[in-house]
Amino acid sequence: TLDELLRASDVATLHVPATKQTERLIARAQLRAMRPGSFLINNARGSVVDVGALAAAIKDGHLGGAALDVFPDEPAGK
Numbered sequence: 001t002l003d004e005l006l007r008a009s010d011v012a013t014l015h016v017p018a019t020k021q022t023e024r025l026i027a028r029a030q031l032r033a034m035r036p037g038s039f040l041i042n043n044a045r046g047s048v049v050d051v052g053a054l055a056a057a058i059k060d061g062h063l064g065g066a067a068l069d070v071f072p073d074e075p076a077g078k
Contacts, residue, residue: 003033011039018045028053037064046072 002025006012012034016022026040027050034040040063042049051072057063 003030006030006033007035009038010035011041013041014044014048016044016048018047023047024050026050026054028056031057031063034063036062039064040066042066042068042070044070046070 014026016025022044025048026042031040031050031053034057040049040054046068049068051068054063054066058066
């Protein structure tokens with residue numbers, strides 16, 4: 001299962017489409033299930049990760065870090 005994978009991995013990467021089933025696939029509960037010090041890489045869509053919960057997990061030291069190729073709301077280009 002996804003939860004088993006997150007608990008066992010040092011690095012988790014996401015490669016899924018944006019659908020109703022994948023919206024906030026990674027939220028607070030999934031982030032807290034990840035191993036302390038682990039990393040999350042989102043190469044999927046911005047809606048897949050709850051970025052507020054992700055930021056909190058990084059700030060409080062639970063996660064070692066994250067790499068995001070996308071955001072729920074993309075920043076405006078210059």
